[in-house]
Amino acid sequence: MVSPMVKTFGVVSIVTAAMIYAIYLGYFDSVQTELGRQFYAERYSAKWRKILPPWLNMPYNTFVNFGYVILGAFYCAKTSVALERKQIQTSDSYLFYSFNIMSTFYGAIQALRILTQFHRAAVMDQWYTLPFFMWVYIWSCHLDSGIGLKGMTLWTALSLLSYLLTLIHTHGFEIALAFHIAVAVYGAITIYRKFPIEEAQGPFVWALICCVGFVVLKLLDLELPKVNQIFEKISGHFLSKIADIFQIYFVNKYFEILTEHKHSIENKKKK
Secondary structure: OOOHHHHHHHHHHHHHHHHHHHHHOOOOOOOOOOOOHHHOOOOOOHHHHHHOOOOOOOHHHHHOOHHHHHHHHHHHHHHHHHHHOOOOOHHHHHHHHHHHHHHHHHHHHHHHHHHHOOHHHHHHHHHHHHHHHHHHHHHHHHHHOOOHHHHHHHHHHHHHHHHHHHHOOOOHHHHHHHHHHHHHHHHHHHHHHHOOOHHHHHHHHHHHHHHHHHHHHHHOOOOHHHOOHHHHOOOHHHHHHHHHHHHHHHHHHHHHHHHHHHHHHHHHHHO
16 A cells, blocks of 8 residues: 555656656746845855865755755654654645655755756746645645545646736746745635644744745845845855745644644544
8 A cells, every 4th residue: 555655756747857857848948036146145165165066066955955845854754753652644645745855856946946046946836836835735725624626726727827927927936936925825714714723833933934935035135235245155046945945834834733732622523
């Protein structure tokens, strides 16, 4: 019998491969992306030149992506343990596995963009961001009344198709991302109203703070060095990725608490 993690890994891999193939075919070659060192505040210091190869000229922005991989792997392992101990149901595990397998893939995709500065890698980086936020809404629907495979497929497809806005408008990605963030917050608030437990408040607030940090710090990447030269090393882009990694952590924590609370209520009703 194939484990839920292996099944989920297969599905996420197929969807990711389909996205890569669509980009490879050139459907998004006209999308505007920021390419080149001039769009990043991080500077290649003399210390790093002695240690690292020339092609690794943004080490902080490269190495930070290991955080996505480590966090994703950690929560996949934690989900497997919780499933084995029957703390969560198999249907819950698919949500946890999907979100965190996407996290591991996302880290690799972003590292590839930083290292290559290829247009198609930048497109994949943008596009892959959208399902992350949509998954928060899907997760909320799952805990609320159940969403099922058809619902998951529908919302994921809509999320992926929303990237077509980049072919219509210069700021199509920003519009799609803003919509996804709004939907994610709406979903998280809706499910909290159904299960208003104090323990979930902290992760929810911190996830919001990290989300704002993710957006704002990235926008301020080229402005922060004007304040202090330290931001040419510990750049706004680097810090935005730290905020993003913590955002993923707090989203996991938030739904972990709500999932366990929901099942404790259901178990009490059965008794």
